[in-house]
Amino acid sequence: MKIIKGGVTAAKGFEAASTAAGIKYKDRTDMALIYSKKPCKTAGTFTANVVKAAPVKWDRNVVESGVKSQAVIVNSGIANACTGEEGYGYCKETAEAAAKALGIDAEGVLVGSTGVIGMQMPIEKLKNGIVKLAEGKSKDIESGTLAAKAIMTTDTYEKEIAVTIEVGDRTVTIGGMAKGSGMIHPNMCTMLSFITTDAAISKKALQAALSEDVNDTYNMISVDGDTSTNDTVLLLANGMAKNEKIKYDTEDYKKFAEALHVVNEYLAKKIAGDGEGATALFEVQVMGASTKEQAKIIAKxxxxxxLTKTAIAGHDANWGRILCAMGYSGAEFDPEKVDLFFESKAGKIQICENGTAVAYSEEKATEILSQPEVKAVADIKEGSEKATAWGCDLTHGYIDINADYRS
Structure with missing residues (x-):
C-alpha cells in the first residue's frame, strides 16, 4: 500500500468542483461536487442520533435501495436538519437539479449538508450553485482539495488523503475527504466523510468494509460529546480500475479493507485534532484488556x-482525572493494577503504577504534554486486547466559537 497525493479525485473517473453559492457565508466557497464518469456502487454509515437531518434520511434510502450513484452534492453553512417535509423536499430538488446539470439519473444523487440546525435551505442559491459546480468539475488534484475546503465549517484546514494498492495486476486507488471540528462524538460523529475508489467490488463487500471499520475509526473520536444530526460517511466505487471483482472475506477484500482503514483512521484523527479551539490531538490507548469492547469503553x-481534556490543555499531568474517567466508564477492571503513561515526540514518562503515583519529573511531564500530539497509555493488565480513541484538548476557544455560532 502506498499513500499518494490527492483526495476524492485520485481514483480513476472521479471529478470534483467547488463554488461560492452564498448559502450562509459571504466570503468563501460553500458547495462541493463529487462526480463519477461511471455509475458507482455505494455504501454508507449514518448518525446514531434519533434526530436525523434530511440529507441523512435521503442518503440512507439511496444506499439501501441499491441504486447506483454518480454524484454527491454537499453544502456547508446550513445543515438542513429539523426542517420537516420541506427540508426533505429540498433534497429531492437538489437531486433533480444535479441530474439536469450533469445529465445523470436523479434517483442516485447523494446529498450532504453541514452547518446551522433548524434553518431552511435557500434552495434557489443551492440550484444556482449546482450549475456552477457542473460547469467547473475537473479530475485534477487541486479540484479535490478545493472541494475539501468548501465543505468546512469551523474546521481550520481541509482533510484529504489517497492511497493505492495492487489487486492482481491492477492498481486500485482509494481517496477521501472529510470535515468536522465541533459536535463530534463517537457514534458517527458534525462530521462528513466522502470516500471514492475505482475498485471493482461487490456491494456486499463495499458495505461490509465500511461498516466494520467505522467502529474502530470515526466512532472512536470525540471533541465535545455531542453526536450530530448530520453525521455521514459515503463510499462510492465505480469499478474503473478493472481489477477482478473483490468479494467479501477474500484476500483481496482484506487488502482493500486495510487500505480503507488507513484512509478512515487518517481522516478521523484529523477531525479529532482539529476540534474547535483545540491546540493538541489527544490520543488514548488502552492495552492489556480482556476484551476489545472493554478497551474501547475505557478509551472513549x-x-x-x-477534566482530562482541560488538563491536557494546561499541560498538567493530572493522572487522577484519567483514573477517575476509567472508573465511571462502566467497564469492570482492577484499579490497583493500572499503569499510566504519557508520551509525545518529547519523550515518554510513567506517572502511575498499580493505581498509585510513581516518582516522576513534573517538568518533563509538562514538556511532553506541551506538544501538538499527546498520547496517554493505560495498561490494565488483564489480557492482550487493546483499543485507541482520539480527541483533543478543551480550551477557551471552544466556548468562543460556539457561543455565537449562528451569528
Missing part, C-alpha cells in the same frame, strides 16, 4: 472526559 471514557 478517557478521551471524552472534560
Amino acid at each position: 471514557s478517557i478521551v471524552c472526559s472534560n
Whole structure:
C-alpha cells in the first residue's frame, strides 16, 4: 500500500468542483461536487442520533435501495436538519437539479449538508450553485482539495488523503475527504466523510468494509460529546480500475479493507485534532484488556472526559482525572493494577503504577504534554486486547466559537 497525493479525485473517473453559492457565508466557497464518469456502487454509515437531518434520511434510502450513484452534492453553512417535509423536499430538488446539470439519473444523487440546525435551505442559491459546480468539475488534484475546503465549517484546514494498492495486476486507488471540528462524538460523529475508489467490488463487500471499520475509526473520536444530526460517511466505487471483482472475506477484500482503514483512521484523527479551539490531538490507548469492547469503553471514557481534556490543555499531568474517567466508564477492571503513561515526540514518562503515583519529573511531564500530539497509555493488565480513541484538548476557544455560532 502506498499513500499518494490527492483526495476524492485520485481514483480513476472521479471529478470534483467547488463554488461560492452564498448559502450562509459571504466570503468563501460553500458547495462541493463529487462526480463519477461511471455509475458507482455505494455504501454508507449514518448518525446514531434519533434526530436525523434530511440529507441523512435521503442518503440512507439511496444506499439501501441499491441504486447506483454518480454524484454527491454537499453544502456547508446550513445543515438542513429539523426542517420537516420541506427540508426533505429540498433534497429531492437538489437531486433533480444535479441530474439536469450533469445529465445523470436523479434517483442516485447523494446529498450532504453541514452547518446551522433548524434553518431552511435557500434552495434557489443551492440550484444556482449546482450549475456552477457542473460547469467547473475537473479530475485534477487541486479540484479535490478545493472541494475539501468548501465543505468546512469551523474546521481550520481541509482533510484529504489517497492511497493505492495492487489487486492482481491492477492498481486500485482509494481517496477521501472529510470535515468536522465541533459536535463530534463517537457514534458517527458534525462530521462528513466522502470516500471514492475505482475498485471493482461487490456491494456486499463495499458495505461490509465500511461498516466494520467505522467502529474502530470515526466512532472512536470525540471533541465535545455531542453526536450530530448530520453525521455521514459515503463510499462510492465505480469499478474503473478493472481489477477482478473483490468479494467479501477474500484476500483481496482484506487488502482493500486495510487500505480503507488507513484512509478512515487518517481522516478521523484529523477531525479529532482539529476540534474547535483545540491546540493538541489527544490520543488514548488502552492495552492489556480482556476484551476489545472493554478497551474501547475505557478509551472513549478517557478521551471524552472534560477534566482530562482541560488538563491536557494546561499541560498538567493530572493522572487522577484519567483514573477517575476509567472508573465511571462502566467497564469492570482492577484499579490497583493500572499503569499510566504519557508520551509525545518529547519523550515518554510513567506517572502511575498499580493505581498509585510513581516518582516522576513534573517538568518533563509538562514538556511532553506541551506538544501538538499527546498520547496517554493505560495498561490494565488483564489480557492482550487493546483499543485507541482520539480527541483533543478543551480550551477557551471552544466556548468562543460556539457561543455565537449562528451569528
